[in-house]
Amino acid sequence: MKPRPPVMRQKRRYILARIVPPGSCPDQKQAYLSVLDAATALWGDAVVGLAQPAVVFCDEQYLIVRCRRGSEDAIATALATVTAVGDRAVALRTMAVSGTIHALKRRMRQIRPVSEPEECVIGERYFTMYRYPRQKVDLVEKSIKTQKLLFLTETDLEER
Amino acid sequence: MHATDASVCPYPAGNSSAGRMAIEASELGFDSIVVIDGEPACSDTLCILRGMVIRASSVKDLLKQAQRAGPEIDLIFVDAGDLAFNRAAVTARGVSVLRSIYRSPKNAFDHVAARAAAERGVAVDINLYPIVHYRGAGRQKVLHRYADLLLLHRRYGFGLTISSNARSILDQRSVRETERLCALFGMTHEEVAAALATVGTLLRPARPVRVIA
Structure with missing residues:
Protein backbone atom coordinates (compact mmCIF):
# COMPACT_ATOMS: atom_id res chain seq x y z
CA MET A 1 0.00 0.00 0.00
CA ARG A 107 17.39 14.04 26.92
CA MET A 108 17.33 10.73 28.75
CA ARG A 109 20.03 10.60 31.38
CA GLN A 110 20.14 7.25 33.11
CA ILE A 111 20.46 7.55 36.88
CA ARG A 112 22.53 4.65 38.13
CA PRO A 113 22.62 3.47 41.76
CA VAL A 114 25.90 4.54 43.37
CA SER A 115 26.49 1.04 44.72
CA GLU A 116 25.17 -2.51 44.45
CA PRO A 117 21.85 -3.21 46.23
CA GLU A 118 22.42 -3.99 49.90
CA GLU A 119 20.29 -5.61 52.56
CA CYS A 120 19.27 -3.94 55.79
CA VAL A 121 16.96 -4.62 58.72
CA ILE A 122 14.74 -1.94 60.25
CA GLY A 123 12.79 -3.15 63.24
CA GLU A 124 11.91 -6.70 62.33
CA ARG A 125 11.55 -6.06 58.63
CA TYR A 126 14.05 -6.86 55.91
CA PHE A 127 14.67 -4.37 53.12
CA THR A 128 16.70 -4.19 49.93
CA MET A 129 18.50 -0.87 49.84
CA TYR A 130 19.27 1.08 46.65
CA ARG A 131 21.53 4.11 46.99
CA TYR A 132 21.23 6.91 44.40
CA PRO A 133 23.14 10.16 43.85
CA ARG A 134 22.29 13.18 46.08
CA GLN A 135 22.23 10.88 49.15
CA LYS A 136 18.94 9.30 48.19
CA VAL A 137 18.19 5.85 49.59
CA ASP A 138 15.24 3.72 48.46
CA LEU A 139 14.23 0.77 50.62
CA VAL A 140 12.06 -2.02 49.24
CA GLU A 141 10.66 -4.45 51.77
CA LYS A 142 11.30 -8.12 51.18
CA SER A 143 7.86 -9.60 51.50
CA ILE A 144 5.69 -12.02 49.57
CA LYS A 145 2.38 -10.21 50.02
CA THR A 146 3.14 -6.48 49.77
CA GLN A 147 6.28 -4.56 48.92
CA LYS A 148 6.44 -1.60 51.24
CA LEU A 149 8.61 1.27 50.02
CA LEU A 150 10.57 3.73 52.13
CA PHE A 151 12.26 6.81 50.67
CA LEU A 152 15.01 8.13 52.89
CA THR A 153 18.36 9.90 52.79
CA GLU A 154 21.80 8.80 54.00
CA THR A 155 21.35 11.09 57.02
CA ASP A 156 18.07 9.39 57.95
CA LEU A 157 19.74 5.98 57.77
CA GLU A 158 22.56 7.08 60.06
CA GLU A 159 20.04 8.32 62.61
CA ARG A 160 18.19 4.99 62.68
CA MET B 1 9.93 32.13 48.71
CA HIS B 2 8.59 32.03 45.19
CA ALA B 3 7.27 28.49 45.14
CA THR B 4 6.17 26.70 48.29
CA ASP B 5 4.46 23.37 48.63
CA ALA B 6 2.12 24.34 51.45
CA SER B 7 1.92 20.94 53.09
CA VAL B 8 3.71 17.63 52.94
CA CYS B 9 3.30 14.86 55.49
CA PRO B 10 6.56 12.96 55.88
CA TYR B 11 7.40 9.83 57.86
CA PRO B 12 5.78 8.51 60.12
CA ALA B 13 2.53 9.72 58.48
CA GLY B 14 3.93 8.74 55.08
CA ASN B 15 6.70 6.57 53.69
CA SER B 16 9.25 9.30 52.89
CA SER B 17 11.43 11.26 55.27
CA ALA B 18 11.27 15.06 55.42
CA GLY B 19 14.84 15.28 54.10
CA ARG B 20 14.04 13.10 51.10
CA MET B 21 10.89 15.09 50.36
CA ALA B 22 12.96 18.28 50.52
CA ILE B 23 15.44 16.90 47.95
CA GLU B 24 12.57 15.84 45.72
CA ALA B 25 10.79 19.21 46.07
CA SER B 26 13.94 21.10 45.10
CA GLU B 27 14.28 18.90 41.99
CA LEU B 28 10.64 19.63 41.16
CA GLY B 29 11.15 23.40 41.20
CA PHE B 30 10.08 24.39 44.72
CA ASP B 31 12.20 26.58 46.97
CA SER B 32 10.40 25.77 50.24
CA ILE B 33 8.04 23.22 51.77
CA VAL B 34 5.83 23.17 54.84
CA VAL B 35 6.17 19.96 56.83
CA ILE B 36 3.08 18.93 58.79
CA ASP B 37 3.59 17.08 62.07
CA GLY B 38 6.90 15.63 60.94
CA GLU B 39 10.31 15.26 62.43
CA PRO B 40 12.38 18.45 62.21
CA ALA B 41 14.75 18.36 59.25
CA CYS B 42 17.19 20.71 57.64
CA SER B 43 18.18 21.00 54.03
CA ASP B 44 20.84 22.91 52.13
CA THR B 45 18.76 23.05 49.01
CA LEU B 46 15.51 24.59 50.22
CA CYS B 47 13.72 26.11 53.19
CA ILE B 48 11.75 23.70 55.39
CA LEU B 49 8.97 25.29 57.42
CA ARG B 50 6.96 23.62 60.15
CA GLY B 51 3.20 23.56 60.16
CA MET B 52 0.53 22.30 62.51
CA VAL B 53 -2.96 21.15 61.63
CA ILE B 54 -5.85 21.84 63.98
CA ARG B 55 -8.75 19.45 63.67
CA ALA B 56 -11.38 20.90 65.96
CA SER B 57 -15.03 20.08 66.40
CA SER B 58 -15.92 23.46 67.92
CA VAL B 59 -14.62 27.03 67.88
CA LYS B 60 -13.72 26.77 71.58
CA ASP B 61 -11.58 23.72 70.88
CA LEU B 62 -9.97 25.52 67.92
CA LEU B 63 -8.96 28.52 70.04
CA LYS B 64 -7.59 26.26 72.76
CA GLN B 65 -5.45 24.30 70.29
CA ALA B 66 -4.25 27.47 68.53
CA GLN B 67 -3.02 28.86 71.86
CA ARG B 68 -1.04 25.67 72.48
CA ALA B 69 1.04 26.08 69.30
CA GLY B 70 4.70 26.51 70.17
CA PRO B 71 7.08 29.13 68.76
CA GLU B 72 8.68 26.49 66.48
CA ILE B 73 5.47 26.35 64.43
CA ASP B 74 5.59 28.66 61.40
CA LEU B 75 2.06 28.15 60.10
CA ILE B 76 -1.16 26.99 61.70
CA PHE B 77 -3.62 25.18 59.44
CA VAL B 78 -7.23 24.57 60.38
CA ASP B 79 -9.38 21.85 58.85
CA ALA B 80 -12.55 23.45 57.50
CA GLY B 81 -15.90 22.58 59.00
CA ASP B 82 -19.40 23.95 58.58
CA LEU B 83 -20.24 27.57 57.71
CA ALA B 84 -20.27 28.93 61.28
CA PHE B 85 -17.00 27.19 62.11
CA ASN B 86 -15.24 28.49 59.00
CA ARG B 87 -16.39 32.07 59.64
CA ALA B 88 -15.00 31.85 63.17
CA ALA B 89 -11.81 30.06 62.06
CA VAL B 90 -10.72 32.76 59.60
CA THR B 91 -11.01 35.41 62.33
CA ALA B 92 -9.26 33.37 65.05
CA ARG B 93 -5.90 34.64 66.28
CA GLY B 94 -2.89 32.74 64.98
CA VAL B 95 -4.67 30.87 62.19
CA SER B 96 -2.77 31.13 58.89
CA VAL B 97 -4.53 28.79 56.48
CA LEU B 98 -7.95 27.17 56.20
CA ARG B 99 -7.55 23.77 54.57
CA SER B 100 -9.59 20.75 53.39
CA ILE B 101 -12.33 22.96 51.98
CA TYR B 102 -13.25 20.19 49.55
CA ARG B 103 -14.31 17.98 52.48
CA SER B 104 -16.58 20.56 54.08
CA PRO B 105 -20.30 20.81 53.25
CA LYS B 106 -21.41 22.74 50.17
CA ASN B 107 -21.44 26.55 50.66
CA ALA B 108 -19.43 26.14 53.89
CA PHE B 109 -17.08 28.86 52.70
CA ASP B 110 -19.24 31.76 51.58
CA HIS B 111 -18.73 35.44 50.68
CA VAL B 112 -18.77 36.54 54.33
CA ALA B 113 -16.00 34.11 55.25
CA ALA B 114 -14.12 35.12 52.07
CA ARG B 115 -14.27 38.80 53.00
CA ALA B 116 -13.16 38.06 56.58
CA ALA B 117 -10.27 35.92 55.29
CA ALA B 118 -9.13 38.75 53.00
CA GLU B 119 -9.30 41.29 55.85
CA ARG B 120 -7.46 39.07 58.36
CA GLY B 121 -4.83 37.84 55.90
CA VAL B 122 -5.86 34.19 56.17
CA ALA B 123 -5.29 32.01 53.13
CA VAL B 124 -7.32 29.08 51.88
CA ASP B 125 -5.53 25.92 50.80
CA ILE B 126 -5.98 24.12 47.48
CA ASN B 127 -5.06 20.51 48.04
CA LEU B 128 -3.97 18.68 44.88
CA TYR B 129 -4.10 15.23 46.47
CA PRO B 130 -7.81 14.60 45.68
CA ILE B 131 -7.36 15.83 42.10
CA VAL B 132 -4.55 13.33 41.56
CA HIS B 133 -5.96 10.39 43.50
CA TYR B 134 -9.74 10.63 43.24
CA ARG B 135 -11.65 9.40 40.21
CA GLY B 136 -15.15 10.03 38.85
CA ALA B 137 -17.77 11.87 40.91
CA GLY B 138 -15.38 12.49 43.81
CA ARG B 139 -12.93 14.40 41.63
CA GLN B 140 -15.73 16.25 39.83
CA LYS B 141 -17.01 17.50 43.18
CA VAL B 142 -13.53 18.64 44.23
CA LEU B 143 -12.99 20.50 40.93
CA HIS B 144 -16.36 22.21 41.34
CA ARG B 145 -15.51 23.31 44.89
CA TYR B 146 -12.15 24.70 43.79
CA ALA B 147 -13.73 26.57 40.86
CA ASP B 148 -16.19 28.14 43.32
CA LEU B 149 -13.32 29.03 45.66
CA LEU B 150 -11.47 30.64 42.77
CA LEU B 151 -14.53 32.76 42.00
CA LEU B 152 -14.56 34.06 45.59
CA HIS B 153 -10.79 34.61 45.50
CA ARG B 154 -11.10 36.77 42.36
CA ARG B 155 -13.89 38.80 43.95
CA TYR B 156 -12.56 39.27 47.50
CA GLY B 157 -8.80 38.81 47.08
CA PHE B 158 -7.97 36.45 49.95
CA GLY B 159 -4.80 34.43 49.58
CA LEU B 160 -4.65 30.92 48.17
CA THR B 161 -1.98 28.34 48.91
CA ILE B 162 -1.33 25.20 46.89
CA SER B 163 -0.30 21.98 48.57
CA SER B 164 0.38 18.47 47.37
CA ASN B 165 -0.40 17.03 50.84
CA ALA B 166 2.05 14.33 49.80
CA ARG B 167 2.68 11.39 52.08
CA SER B 168 5.28 10.01 49.74
CA ILE B 169 7.67 11.42 47.16
CA LEU B 170 5.41 9.71 44.61
CA ASP B 171 2.62 12.15 45.52
CA GLN B 172 4.73 15.26 45.01
CA ARG B 173 4.22 17.14 41.75
CA SER B 174 6.42 19.66 39.97
CA VAL B 175 5.58 23.35 39.63
CA ARG B 176 4.66 22.82 35.98
CA GLU B 177 2.45 19.83 36.81
CA THR B 178 0.84 21.93 39.56
CA GLU B 179 0.01 24.60 36.97
CA ARG B 180 -1.54 21.97 34.70
CA LEU B 181 -3.62 20.46 37.50
CA CYS B 182 -4.80 23.90 38.65
CA ALA B 183 -5.76 24.76 35.07
CA LEU B 184 -8.39 22.01 35.36
CA PHE B 185 -10.57 24.32 37.46
CA GLY B 186 -9.67 27.49 35.61
CA MET B 187 -6.66 28.88 37.46
CA THR B 188 -4.34 30.92 35.28
CA HIS B 189 -0.54 30.80 35.22
CA GLU B 190 -0.31 34.12 37.14
CA GLU B 191 -2.78 32.97 39.79
CA VAL B 192 -0.83 29.76 40.35
CA ALA B 193 2.44 31.72 40.66
CA ALA B 194 0.81 34.06 43.20
CA ALA B 195 -0.66 31.13 45.15
CA LEU B 196 2.71 29.36 45.31
CA ALA B 197 4.24 32.54 46.77
CA THR B 198 1.48 33.10 49.36
CA VAL B 199 3.27 31.25 52.17
CA GLY B 200 6.07 33.83 52.05
CA THR B 201 3.47 36.59 52.38
CA LEU B 202 1.84 34.82 55.36
CA LEU B 203 5.17 34.67 57.17
CA ARG B 204 5.90 38.34 56.52
CA PRO B 205 2.52 40.07 56.38
CA ALA B 206 2.31 43.66 55.13
CA ARG B 207 1.91 45.99 58.10
CA PRO B 208 1.59 49.76 58.45
CA VAL B 209 4.85 51.70 58.62
CA ARG B 210 6.12 52.19 62.20
CA VAL B 211 8.55 54.77 63.51
CA ILE B 212 11.19 52.77 65.39
CA ALA B 213 13.42 55.62 66.66
Whole structure:
Protein backbone atom coordinates (compact mmCIF):
# COMPACT_ATOMS: atom_id res chain seq x y z
CA MET A 1 0.00 0.00 0.00
CA LYS A 2 1.30 3.41 -0.90
CA PRO A 3 1.91 5.57 2.20
CA ARG A 4 0.14 8.85 2.61
CA PRO A 5 2.02 11.96 1.51
CA PRO A 6 3.56 13.83 4.46
CA VAL A 7 1.03 16.69 4.40
CA MET A 8 -1.83 14.20 4.72
CA ARG A 9 -0.32 12.37 7.71
CA GLN A 10 -1.36 13.01 11.30
CA LYS A 11 0.97 15.34 13.14
CA ARG A 12 2.15 13.83 16.39
CA ARG A 13 3.89 14.87 19.57
CA TYR A 14 5.94 12.73 21.92
CA ILE A 15 6.04 13.26 25.70
CA LEU A 16 9.00 12.11 27.78
CA ALA A 17 8.20 11.13 31.37
CA ARG A 18 10.53 9.92 34.11
CA ILE A 19 9.40 6.91 36.12
CA VAL A 20 9.72 7.24 39.90
CA PRO A 21 10.89 4.97 41.50
CA PRO A 22 13.06 3.52 38.72
CA GLY A 23 12.14 0.04 37.56
CA SER A 24 8.46 0.25 38.54
CA CYS A 25 7.13 -0.19 34.99
CA PRO A 26 8.30 -3.62 33.89
CA ASP A 27 5.71 -3.91 31.14
CA GLN A 28 4.97 -1.39 28.35
CA LYS A 29 1.39 -2.63 28.04
CA GLN A 30 0.70 -2.13 31.74
CA ALA A 31 2.11 1.40 31.45
CA TYR A 32 -0.14 2.08 28.43
CA LEU A 33 -3.22 0.83 30.30
CA SER A 34 -2.42 3.04 33.29
CA VAL A 35 -1.92 6.13 31.11
CA LEU A 36 -5.11 5.40 29.16
CA ASP A 37 -7.09 4.82 32.35
CA ALA A 38 -5.86 8.09 33.90
CA ALA A 39 -6.51 10.08 30.71
CA THR A 40 -9.99 8.63 30.23
CA ALA A 41 -10.90 9.26 33.88
CA LEU A 42 -9.76 12.87 33.60
CA TRP A 43 -10.85 13.92 30.09
CA GLY A 44 -13.40 11.34 29.00
CA ASP A 45 -13.63 9.09 25.97
CA ALA A 46 -14.19 11.87 23.43
CA VAL A 47 -11.00 13.80 24.18
CA VAL A 48 -8.84 10.71 24.66
CA GLY A 49 -10.22 9.15 21.48
CA LEU A 50 -9.06 12.18 19.50
CA ALA A 51 -5.75 12.44 21.36
CA GLN A 52 -4.85 8.78 20.60
CA PRO A 53 -2.29 8.32 23.38
CA ALA A 54 0.10 5.38 23.08
CA VAL A 55 3.19 4.32 24.96
CA VAL A 56 5.87 3.88 22.30
CA PHE A 57 8.88 3.40 24.55
CA CYS A 58 9.32 2.21 28.12
CA ASP A 59 12.46 1.27 30.00
CA GLU A 60 13.37 1.21 33.70
CA GLN A 61 13.55 4.98 34.09
CA TYR A 62 11.77 6.64 31.18
CA LEU A 63 8.58 6.40 29.21
CA ILE A 64 7.59 8.05 25.93
CA VAL A 65 3.92 8.68 25.17
CA ARG A 66 2.78 9.50 21.66
CA CYS A 67 -0.29 11.65 21.06
CA ARG A 68 -1.79 13.89 18.38
CA ARG A 69 -0.41 17.38 18.06
CA GLY A 70 -2.50 19.84 20.06
CA SER A 71 -3.45 17.29 22.73
CA GLU A 72 -0.04 17.10 24.42
CA ASP A 73 -1.10 19.41 27.28
CA ALA A 74 -4.13 17.26 28.05
CA ILE A 75 -2.07 14.05 28.04
CA ALA A 76 0.70 15.64 30.13
CA THR A 77 -1.94 16.65 32.69
CA ALA A 78 -3.29 13.11 32.67
CA LEU A 79 0.24 11.76 33.26
CA ALA A 80 0.35 13.81 36.47
CA THR A 81 -2.67 11.83 37.72
CA VAL A 82 -1.11 8.39 37.17
CA THR A 83 -0.53 6.89 40.62
CA ALA A 84 0.07 3.23 39.84
CA VAL A 85 1.17 0.92 37.06
CA GLY A 86 -0.32 -2.52 37.64
CA ASP A 87 -0.13 -2.96 41.38
CA ARG A 88 2.97 -0.81 41.88
CA ALA A 89 2.81 2.78 43.09
CA VAL A 90 4.58 5.13 40.68
CA ALA A 91 4.78 8.74 39.66
CA LEU A 92 5.32 9.82 36.06
CA ARG A 93 7.12 13.14 35.90
CA THR A 94 6.73 14.87 32.55
CA MET A 95 10.11 16.15 31.39
CA ALA A 96 9.82 17.25 27.78
CA VAL A 97 7.61 17.34 24.71
CA SER A 98 9.00 16.99 21.21
CA GLY A 99 8.09 16.18 17.64
CA THR A 100 10.52 13.27 17.41
CA ILE A 101 11.45 10.33 19.61
CA HIS A 102 15.10 10.92 18.66
CA ALA A 103 15.10 14.37 20.32
CA LEU A 104 13.62 12.93 23.52
CA LYS A 105 16.11 10.08 23.68
CA ARG A 106 18.90 12.63 23.72
CA ARG A 107 17.39 14.04 26.92
CA MET A 108 17.33 10.73 28.75
CA ARG A 109 20.03 10.60 31.38
CA GLN A 110 20.14 7.25 33.11
CA ILE A 111 20.46 7.55 36.88
CA ARG A 112 22.53 4.65 38.13
CA PRO A 113 22.62 3.47 41.76
CA VAL A 114 25.90 4.54 43.37
CA SER A 115 26.49 1.04 44.72
CA GLU A 116 25.17 -2.51 44.45
CA PRO A 117 21.85 -3.21 46.23
CA GLU A 118 22.42 -3.99 49.90
CA GLU A 119 20.29 -5.61 52.56
CA CYS A 120 19.27 -3.94 55.79
CA VAL A 121 16.96 -4.62 58.72
CA ILE A 122 14.74 -1.94 60.25
CA GLY A 123 12.79 -3.15 63.24
CA GLU A 124 11.91 -6.70 62.33
CA ARG A 125 11.55 -6.06 58.63
CA TYR A 126 14.05 -6.86 55.91
CA PHE A 127 14.67 -4.37 53.12
CA THR A 128 16.70 -4.19 49.93
CA MET A 129 18.50 -0.87 49.84
CA TYR A 130 19.27 1.08 46.65
CA ARG A 131 21.53 4.11 46.99
CA TYR A 132 21.23 6.91 44.40
CA PRO A 133 23.14 10.16 43.85
CA ARG A 134 22.29 13.18 46.08
CA GLN A 135 22.23 10.88 49.15
CA LYS A 136 18.94 9.30 48.19
CA VAL A 137 18.19 5.85 49.59
CA ASP A 138 15.24 3.72 48.46
CA LEU A 139 14.23 0.77 50.62
CA VAL A 140 12.06 -2.02 49.24
CA GLU A 141 10.66 -4.45 51.77
CA LYS A 142 11.30 -8.12 51.18
CA SER A 143 7.86 -9.60 51.50
CA ILE A 144 5.69 -12.02 49.57
CA LYS A 145 2.38 -10.21 50.02
CA THR A 146 3.14 -6.48 49.77
CA GLN A 147 6.28 -4.56 48.92
CA LYS A 148 6.44 -1.60 51.24
CA LEU A 149 8.61 1.27 50.02
CA LEU A 150 10.57 3.73 52.13
CA PHE A 151 12.26 6.81 50.67
CA LEU A 152 15.01 8.13 52.89
CA THR A 153 18.36 9.90 52.79
CA GLU A 154 21.80 8.80 54.00
CA THR A 155 21.35 11.09 57.02
CA ASP A 156 18.07 9.39 57.95
CA LEU A 157 19.74 5.98 57.77
CA GLU A 158 22.56 7.08 60.06
CA GLU A 159 20.04 8.32 62.61
CA ARG A 160 18.19 4.99 62.68
CA MET B 1 9.93 32.13 48.71
CA HIS B 2 8.59 32.03 45.19
CA ALA B 3 7.27 28.49 45.14
CA THR B 4 6.17 26.70 48.29
CA ASP B 5 4.46 23.37 48.63
CA ALA B 6 2.12 24.34 51.45
CA SER B 7 1.92 20.94 53.09
CA VAL B 8 3.71 17.63 52.94
CA CYS B 9 3.30 14.86 55.49
CA PRO B 10 6.56 12.96 55.88
CA TYR B 11 7.40 9.83 57.86
CA PRO B 12 5.78 8.51 60.12
CA ALA B 13 2.53 9.72 58.48
CA GLY B 14 3.93 8.74 55.08
CA ASN B 15 6.70 6.57 53.69
CA SER B 16 9.25 9.30 52.89
CA SER B 17 11.43 11.26 55.27
CA ALA B 18 11.27 15.06 55.42
CA GLY B 19 14.84 15.28 54.10
CA ARG B 20 14.04 13.10 51.10
CA MET B 21 10.89 15.09 50.36
CA ALA B 22 12.96 18.28 50.52
CA ILE B 23 15.44 16.90 47.95
CA GLU B 24 12.57 15.84 45.72
CA ALA B 25 10.79 19.21 46.07
CA SER B 26 13.94 21.10 45.10
CA GLU B 27 14.28 18.90 41.99
CA LEU B 28 10.64 19.63 41.16
CA GLY B 29 11.15 23.40 41.20
CA PHE B 30 10.08 24.39 44.72
CA ASP B 31 12.20 26.58 46.97
CA SER B 32 10.40 25.77 50.24
CA ILE B 33 8.04 23.22 51.77
CA VAL B 34 5.83 23.17 54.84
CA VAL B 35 6.17 19.96 56.83
CA ILE B 36 3.08 18.93 58.79
CA ASP B 37 3.59 17.08 62.07
CA GLY B 38 6.90 15.63 60.94
CA GLU B 39 10.31 15.26 62.43
CA PRO B 40 12.38 18.45 62.21
CA ALA B 41 14.75 18.36 59.25
CA CYS B 42 17.19 20.71 57.64
CA SER B 43 18.18 21.00 54.03
CA ASP B 44 20.84 22.91 52.13
CA THR B 45 18.76 23.05 49.01
CA LEU B 46 15.51 24.59 50.22
CA CYS B 47 13.72 26.11 53.19
CA ILE B 48 11.75 23.70 55.39
CA LEU B 49 8.97 25.29 57.42
CA ARG B 50 6.96 23.62 60.15
CA GLY B 51 3.20 23.56 60.16
CA MET B 52 0.53 22.30 62.51
CA VAL B 53 -2.96 21.15 61.63
CA ILE B 54 -5.85 21.84 63.98
CA ARG B 55 -8.75 19.45 63.67
CA ALA B 56 -11.38 20.90 65.96
CA SER B 57 -15.03 20.08 66.40
CA SER B 58 -15.92 23.46 67.92
CA VAL B 59 -14.62 27.03 67.88
CA LYS B 60 -13.72 26.77 71.58
CA ASP B 61 -11.58 23.72 70.88
CA LEU B 62 -9.97 25.52 67.92
CA LEU B 63 -8.96 28.52 70.04
CA LYS B 64 -7.59 26.26 72.76
CA GLN B 65 -5.45 24.30 70.29
CA ALA B 66 -4.25 27.47 68.53
CA GLN B 67 -3.02 28.86 71.86
CA ARG B 68 -1.04 25.67 72.48
CA ALA B 69 1.04 26.08 69.30
CA GLY B 70 4.70 26.51 70.17
CA PRO B 71 7.08 29.13 68.76
CA GLU B 72 8.68 26.49 66.48
CA ILE B 73 5.47 26.35 64.43
CA ASP B 74 5.59 28.66 61.40
CA LEU B 75 2.06 28.15 60.10
CA ILE B 76 -1.16 26.99 61.70
CA PHE B 77 -3.62 25.18 59.44
CA VAL B 78 -7.23 24.57 60.38
CA ASP B 79 -9.38 21.85 58.85
CA ALA B 80 -12.55 23.45 57.50
CA GLY B 81 -15.90 22.58 59.00
CA ASP B 82 -19.40 23.95 58.58
CA LEU B 83 -20.24 27.57 57.71
CA ALA B 84 -20.27 28.93 61.28
CA PHE B 85 -17.00 27.19 62.11
CA ASN B 86 -15.24 28.49 59.00
CA ARG B 87 -16.39 32.07 59.64
CA ALA B 88 -15.00 31.85 63.17
CA ALA B 89 -11.81 30.06 62.06
CA VAL B 90 -10.72 32.76 59.60
CA THR B 91 -11.01 35.41 62.33
CA ALA B 92 -9.26 33.37 65.05
CA ARG B 93 -5.90 34.64 66.28
CA GLY B 94 -2.89 32.74 64.98
CA VAL B 95 -4.67 30.87 62.19
CA SER B 96 -2.77 31.13 58.89
CA VAL B 97 -4.53 28.79 56.48
CA LEU B 98 -7.95 27.17 56.20
CA ARG B 99 -7.55 23.77 54.57
CA SER B 100 -9.59 20.75 53.39
CA ILE B 101 -12.33 22.96 51.98
CA TYR B 102 -13.25 20.19 49.55
CA ARG B 103 -14.31 17.98 52.48
CA SER B 104 -16.58 20.56 54.08
CA PRO B 105 -20.30 20.81 53.25
CA LYS B 106 -21.41 22.74 50.17
CA ASN B 107 -21.44 26.55 50.66
CA ALA B 108 -19.43 26.14 53.89
CA PHE B 109 -17.08 28.86 52.70
CA ASP B 110 -19.24 31.76 51.58
CA HIS B 111 -18.73 35.44 50.68
CA VAL B 112 -18.77 36.54 54.33
CA ALA B 113 -16.00 34.11 55.25
CA ALA B 114 -14.12 35.12 52.07
CA ARG B 115 -14.27 38.80 53.00
CA ALA B 116 -13.16 38.06 56.58
CA ALA B 117 -10.27 35.92 55.29
CA ALA B 118 -9.13 38.75 53.00
CA GLU B 119 -9.30 41.29 55.85
CA ARG B 120 -7.46 39.07 58.36
CA GLY B 121 -4.83 37.84 55.90
CA VAL B 122 -5.86 34.19 56.17
CA ALA B 123 -5.29 32.01 53.13
CA VAL B 124 -7.32 29.08 51.88
CA ASP B 125 -5.53 25.92 50.80
CA ILE B 126 -5.98 24.12 47.48
CA ASN B 127 -5.06 20.51 48.04
CA LEU B 128 -3.97 18.68 44.88
CA TYR B 129 -4.10 15.23 46.47
CA PRO B 130 -7.81 14.60 45.68
CA ILE B 131 -7.36 15.83 42.10
CA VAL B 132 -4.55 13.33 41.56
CA HIS B 133 -5.96 10.39 43.50
CA TYR B 134 -9.74 10.63 43.24
CA ARG B 135 -11.65 9.40 40.21
CA GLY B 136 -15.15 10.03 38.85
CA ALA B 137 -17.77 11.87 40.91
CA GLY B 138 -15.38 12.49 43.81
CA ARG B 139 -12.93 14.40 41.63
CA GLN B 140 -15.73 16.25 39.83
CA LYS B 141 -17.01 17.50 43.18
CA VAL B 142 -13.53 18.64 44.23
CA LEU B 143 -12.99 20.50 40.93
CA HIS B 144 -16.36 22.21 41.34
CA ARG B 145 -15.51 23.31 44.89
CA TYR B 146 -12.15 24.70 43.79
CA ALA B 147 -13.73 26.57 40.86
CA ASP B 148 -16.19 28.14 43.32
CA LEU B 149 -13.32 29.03 45.66
CA LEU B 150 -11.47 30.64 42.77
CA LEU B 151 -14.53 32.76 42.00
CA LEU B 152 -14.56 34.06 45.59
CA HIS B 153 -10.79 34.61 45.50
CA ARG B 154 -11.10 36.77 42.36
CA ARG B 155 -13.89 38.80 43.95
CA TYR B 156 -12.56 39.27 47.50
CA GLY B 157 -8.80 38.81 47.08
CA PHE B 158 -7.97 36.45 49.95
CA GLY B 159 -4.80 34.43 49.58
CA LEU B 160 -4.65 30.92 48.17
CA THR B 161 -1.98 28.34 48.91
CA ILE B 162 -1.33 25.20 46.89
CA SER B 163 -0.30 21.98 48.57
CA SER B 164 0.38 18.47 47.37
CA ASN B 165 -0.40 17.03 50.84
CA ALA B 166 2.05 14.33 49.80
CA ARG B 167 2.68 11.39 52.08
CA SER B 168 5.28 10.01 49.74
CA ILE B 169 7.67 11.42 47.16
CA LEU B 170 5.41 9.71 44.61
CA ASP B 171 2.62 12.15 45.52
CA GLN B 172 4.73 15.26 45.01
CA ARG B 173 4.22 17.14 41.75
CA SER B 174 6.42 19.66 39.97
CA VAL B 175 5.58 23.35 39.63
CA ARG B 176 4.66 22.82 35.98
CA GLU B 177 2.45 19.83 36.81
CA THR B 178 0.84 21.93 39.56
CA GLU B 179 0.01 24.60 36.97
CA ARG B 180 -1.54 21.97 34.70
CA LEU B 181 -3.62 20.46 37.50
CA CYS B 182 -4.80 23.90 38.65
CA ALA B 183 -5.76 24.76 35.07
CA LEU B 184 -8.39 22.01 35.36
CA PHE B 185 -10.57 24.32 37.46
CA GLY B 186 -9.67 27.49 35.61
CA MET B 187 -6.66 28.88 37.46
CA THR B 188 -4.34 30.92 35.28
CA HIS B 189 -0.54 30.80 35.22
CA GLU B 190 -0.31 34.12 37.14
CA GLU B 191 -2.78 32.97 39.79
CA VAL B 192 -0.83 29.76 40.35
CA ALA B 193 2.44 31.72 40.66
CA ALA B 194 0.81 34.06 43.20
CA ALA B 195 -0.66 31.13 45.15
CA LEU B 196 2.71 29.36 45.31
CA ALA B 197 4.24 32.54 46.77
CA THR B 198 1.48 33.10 49.36
CA VAL B 199 3.27 31.25 52.17
CA GLY B 200 6.07 33.83 52.05
CA THR B 201 3.47 36.59 52.38
CA LEU B 202 1.84 34.82 55.36
CA LEU B 203 5.17 34.67 57.17
CA ARG B 204 5.90 38.34 56.52
CA PRO B 205 2.52 40.07 56.38
CA ALA B 206 2.31 43.66 55.13
CA ARG B 207 1.91 45.99 58.10
CA PRO B 208 1.59 49.76 58.45
CA VAL B 209 4.85 51.70 58.62
CA ARG B 210 6.12 52.19 62.20
CA VAL B 211 8.55 54.77 63.51
CA ILE B 212 11.19 52.77 65.39
CA ALA B 213 13.42 55.62 66.66
